[in-house]
Amino acid sequence: MTLKDVIIAARILAKRPAYTLTAALTIALGVGASTTIFSVTNAVLLKPLPYRDPNKLVIAGMDLRKRDVRDLPFSNADYIDLRDGTKEYFSDMAGVFTGRIVVPQEDGTPEQISLAIATTNFFDVMGAKILLGRDFNAQDGIPQPQPPPNAAADNAPARLPGTAILSYEYFRRRYGGNTSVLGHNITIPGQPGPVIAGVLAPGFRLYFPPDADVQPAPDIYIANRLGYDSAERNDFSIRPIGRLKEGALLQSAQGAADGIAAQARQTFSIDETAGYYIHLAPMRQHLVAAVKPAILTLMVSVIFLLLIACANVGNLLLVRASLRQQEFSVRAALGANRLRLVAPILIEAVLLSVIGTVAGLGLAWAGILALRVLAPANLPRLEDVRIDGAVLAYSALAGLASAAIFGIVPALRASRPALMNVLRGISRTSGMGSGAFLRNAVVMAEVALSFILLIGSGLMFRSFLKLQAIDPGFDPHHLLTFQIQGIGNNRKTPEQRAAFMHVVTEQLKSIPGVQSVTGSFPFPLTGEFSPIRWGTEDAARDPSRFQATDFQIVLPGYFEAMRTPLLAGRTFTDDDNMPKRDGVIVDDALAAKAFPGQSAIGKHILIRLRTPEAEKVQIIGVVAHQRVTSLAEVGREQIYFPDAFLGSGAIQSWALRTGSDPASYESQVRATLKALDPQLLVNKVQTADSVVYDSQAGTRFSLLLISVFAVIAALLAGVGLYGVISTSVRQRTSEIGVRMAMGAERGDILLLIVAQGLRLSAAGIVIGVIGSILLGRVISALLVGGIKSTDATTYVSMTAAFLAISALASWLPARRASGLDPARALREQ
Structure with missing residues (x-):
């Protein structure tokens, strides 16, 4: 293959703009959709958390199994038991909890900020960098002195002042980056005059699942002066984070945690009656556990869409290769080897893939912008969803894989030209017949994949309808909700x-x-x-x-x-x-x-x-x-x-x-x-209808994306079916002419061609039904309202819808075939 071959292939594509645009746009849809969802998969599931050696970070959660309560935070005392009892496996363990408070600004107006209470080793465990000032030290975490038993309130010992570290973003927003605030006190309700000790480097965030109720970007961190009395076992607040030692196994640490929980159940009756257990999980796994099924389902959906796009372009190339059988036969007769025969098809495939991939990146960029607007609140690391090096590499790989998938089979067929047909003077349209079985098989695969996506879309739609009918237990109409802080x-x-x-x-x-x-x-x-x-x-x-x-x-x-x-x-x-x-x-x-x-x-x-x-x-x-x-x-x-x-x-x-x-x-x-x-702060003002609407965000998001993919897939499958039937009509022109000459009515020809398309669709639907049932577990994690992955209503309605699409795609070329002039059709053959 030379530069000259590439130039020739480019000229050929330029002379056929409709064919080139159709093929490139099809690939762009597949690559663009898959790149968009991969950007989410990469940011949420694949990209390491932005901490030092993040794979060694482990989250601990408390389960009360007898009460069916999972992933609770720890009390101070339970946290200390866990920290001290797992030192063999963790090099260190920290803890943090967050909340929101109202503080006065410089002009006296109220401002709501997020506040974190963290153990003094927290930033060291996480590998966070202090930009200005200092980190917490051990002195900052000395417990507050406890008053003697039965002591009067006015005889209580003085409370130790707190120590604060500001986030960089709050430091810039509130103090304009003025370093003179270091060492000064700030006003925090319930905290005795915290002193600003340092400022974090920009961009530090806490990554926990939304239901953990941890603020992702606290404005101020206060050193936790941990208490040790057993009464605090009833006050759950701390989220422990441990760093595994080099060579330590999580399973071994879990065994030690199991022993700690077992000892607590023996010592404290409340732990025994509640069924107190501790579970450990890698930090990233803990973060994505709730959203992973939805993301993987969407990734499977776009891979199906990409395969459908490849199948569609593959069919276009098969038709092109069939139409060029005489050309390839002449080349072979003149001594061209197999490589020279396949080169034109492969180069066309690569050029189409490059054009489609570049366009697909543009669609992905727009798709990512839309995702950031539409994504539900429980999607973690949404701010990291972007086109970066990994996403670009995926897009390029998807484009190359597409070229290989839709280009290799037409190229192989081109490498085996029907030389005898040329020597016998057989017409070009008869050359299409040699690939009919393969083109039909590709269309059936398209239909099957599209049908699986339609089933997923239908199931999500049924779930969404069920969700709309659920009574929330109150009337949200004509109701304004808001929060009053302070x-x-x-x-x-x-x-x-x-x-x-x-x-x-x-x-x-x-x-x-x-x-x-x-x-x-x-x-x-x-x-x-x-x-x-x-x-x-x-x-x-x-x-x-x-x-x-x-x-x-x-x-x-x-x-x-x-x-x-x-x-x-x-x-x-x-x-x-x-x-x-x-x-x-x-x-x-x-x-x-x-x-x-x-x-x-x-x-x-x-x-x-x-x-x-x-x-x-x-x-x-x-x-x-x-x-x-x-x-x-x-x-x-x-x-x-x-x-x-x-x-x-x-x-x-x-x-x-x-x-x-x-x-x-x-x-x-x-x-x-x-x-x-x-001094009162009013925020989160919204109608109760908006609250209900927001509570459906996860289901609505998945429904929207899967439905878009399913509609695109169905259209592509319909276009593919149209192409195959159109090719079949051209191939059977003489047969149609004979039938009409023998007295066949126009309706008979219509029925003949449409029946061919429906048979292909029916075969694909049968395969799709089997595939949908086998993949039921993938979608079942997203279904709500009692809808099952085998919902009969969905299967029946989607089958009827796809047969209607197939009938339309088959009717268009059938209509053209039924209008043929028999004499002209026979004369052309």
Whole structure:
């Protein structure tokens, strides 16, 4: 192959712009789609985490197996047990937890920031670099002095000041990069005057799954002054991260962790009754566990799409090779060897692949921009999704593989020309017949792959429809939701906070058009819930009977404002929202579990929320179950407490029921609250309809992408089928002429050609059905609402849809064939 061969091939392609554009665009679609999804696969699943030697980082999670609770954070004491008991396998272990707080800016206006409490060795374990100042040291983590037993509050020892390290981004945003802030105190509620010790290098982030409730980019890190008393085993907050020693095996470390958990179960009855276990997982594996099935499913989908594109272009090249049989036969007769015969086809294939790959990169760039907008919040490392060296290498490899797949078979056929046909003077159209079986086989493969994608799209669509029909347990229409931060900053006592929240409620109610006002912590469908323990009175004698439930702190009037159905008893009143009251409301799921076949009203259950010991509360009402994490998950049972149960002021999320568009009330809400207290911060303002919409993001994202791929695949398969039938019509021109000369009607010819296309499609669909069933596990991880991967409705509807596409693709060339002039058709042959 020489440069001259390349120039000749380029000229040939340039003379056939329709053929060249069709083939290149087909490859561009396949390469572009697969490159887009590979960029996500690379960023999320393949690219190492941006830490020092990240493959040695291990995340520890706490499981309460008897309560079906997984991946909880650790208490200080449990973290210390794990750290000290695994030193044989970990060179070091750190811990971190995060939250959001409101702090005053320089001008006094409130600002919400994210705060992390980290062990003093945290940045060393992670390999983070300090840009300015210093890292934490051991002195920064000395525990706060504990007051003597029964000591008066005014005799408590002075609290040690905290030590803070700022993120580079916060350092630039808040202090403008002024290094003089090092050594100065900052105001952090609940922290005794932290001193700024250093500034992190740019770009440091925490990578945890979204349901771990860890802020990815904390603004400030405070050194954790760990406590050691066993009472803290009930306060779960720390996420431990260990660094494996050189040569240490994760399995061995897991064995040591199992021993630590077993010892805790023997020592502490609460751990035994809860079924306390520890699991260890590589940090990257822990991060992507929830999204890996969806990403792999999408990757399989685009690989199918790329194969379909290759098959389509392969068919085009087969037709081209068939049309050039006379040329290749003449070349062979003149002494051309096999390499010289295959060179034109292979060079055309490579040129088409190069054009398609370059165009595909452009489509991938646009696709990545769209992905960043459409991707759900639970997709980690979204900021790393880009076209980098690895993505470029994949795109080039996909292009080369495409050229090999769709170019090799036509090239091999070109290397065996039908020399005798040329010598006998057989027409060009008869040369097409020699490759008919192969072209038919390629189309059947296209149909099969396309049908598998259509089944996946249909199953996702059915899941999405089921999701739309799920009742979230409240009415989201005409409901505005928002958060109010900073209520407790200047109101230290429960009485002060309760009084202020009453004022907030009344002022918001006074806004014209507002029908009702309520507040809760947390809010449904936000995923911010955490479990507590509950049990019937039998659990007092047998602690193993305690179970996990989600709890919610609400204001009186919550269920009325949310329009959550009351099924029995009554809802909270202002009298219930008083200290030391023991009335609670449960959902129908907990009532049925606690008192099957009985009324739960007036009965007592035990809960552990305010104290390590179980306390008795009385059920005053039963309401319908609310979805707490997403519409796709039923979730745990729920218990509702009035705001005063935990001392008032826990409410952060608020909601207004309005008579018109709730979004139009945002400015009035902000103005009302600012007039009450300029230090209050109002954020996360959105309609409840938006909350419901966002909770479907994962399913909607997968549905959108798989549907786009499936539609493209079906169109490509239809085009491929059209090409094969058109070629068949050209090949059978004389046969059609004879049939028409013998009296065949136009409808007979139409039926003959369309039946040929439907037979090819039916064979491909049968293969696709088998493939879909075999690949059912791949898609099943994405299905919700009880839809199974073998859903009969989907299979029937997709089969009918694809047969309709096939009939249309076959009818177009059949229509042309039925309009042939018999005499002319016979004369041309």
